[in-house]
Amino acid sequence: MDLVLGAADRYVFTPYVYPATWPEDSFFRQTLSLLIVTNLGAYILYFLFATLSYYFIFDHSLMKHPQFLKNQVYREIMFTVRALPWMSIPTVMLFLLELRGYSKLYDDIGGFPSGWFQLIISVLSFLFFTDMLIYWIHRGLHHRLVYKHIHKPHHIWKITTPFASHAFHPVDGFLQSLPYHIYPFIFPLHKVVYLGLYILVNIWTISIHDGSARQEGKSLLGEFTKTE
Template sequence: MLSSLANSFDSLIVLFSISMRYLLFTGSFYLFFYIWRNKRYWGAKIQQRYPENKHIINEIKNSFVTILIFGVVILTVIWAGKHGLTQVYQPINKYGYAYYFLSIGAMIVLHDTYFYWTHRLMHWKPLFKLAHKTHHLSTNPTPFAAYAFHPIEALVEVGIIPLIAFTIPHHASAITIFSIYSLLLNVAGHLGYELFPKGFASHKLFKWHNTSTHHNMHHRLVKCNYGLYFNFWDRLMKTNHPHYEKTFDTVIENREQGKINRLAEEVALK
């Protein structure tokens, strides 16, 4: 009886943690860019229009279904770890701190590859109609779209956690750090605003990292720009939109012009 109650409590803690993490990241970004500072940063808005409220509500509803699915899978992985079935280890310095940080980097690289190819699979016509279309209802996404998946796609998305847990020796905190990084980049990709500096998308070094414009174009144009963190696979497989870098530059020009206009208005009011 006590064991059952403890397991139920642990399950609630995991679900609460995932929910709060989602709300903290998505809610804070949404409140800042779409409500509090919406006029100040309007020039950085990739699509110069706001999404309808009904789409935002759908993003939130779909996200909480995703959170439930994520919770079930993560709880299963935790259970497997407690029974010695995964590659989780203790103490944190068992393999040294260099390996600890290397393991987080390996998770990110593995996830980037996993995401690209599962994302391409989701664009296979039968799967797109069945599942991935739900995510693409957000043609002008907000941060809440980060977890706005059909249940089938939610299972695919969270599949990276057991893949990591069973293949990469790791401390539990390493997966936590990876998960926070993943959510942050996911939210940034769906932000709807471009925050990176001028020339970023075409810079010889930085062009290998994705931008908000890159993923926003995917939501609007569908058959391009499949990557998550990095731009390696899209460049290698030639799936970047041919006008990606030009579109990024245009967004930055609009952002800079917005700053100039805002400063001119402030001077005029003095």
């Protein structure tokens, strides 16, 4: 995230936003800047790719399904718009730790004996690690003591559109994103790869809510719990 923040400081924040007396490495400035960048980036990714998916991939005939809610698309969007800022707060705390050097993120491929091989393996490892943890987190969110309080709001949308992709309770949304942020604190990962994977993960989240995975999602729900 320091790559994004560095560019934002260079071209926007330093020349146009913050006073010259506020140093770029100030803890409070970095926190505020990360909140702005994270929320702006999340909204751009969400509205851009969810809109493209909605108009070019989503099967609009699903909107005639009896379980498709009245004004559902609007409700999905408003739910997301309200939830994303709250999800961003703990996310920014992790970004801040990364920015201050507590993670294993690196920017020099030559710093490892294996070089490019290390980078390729890290991508595969990242995908395995995050997919495994998200499965267990998702399963835990379906526990009867947790489900109705945190995860059930996401299952209001029985027939999902791409706009439901980020319509989570803030705690639910953050917990399911947590494996992506934990990984670089445990294993080395290139900064550009991390940023690219973070973007791709958000696009993937939108893609699995475009209607084509509806039956698979319902079978998982049935497997986890019947608490609805």
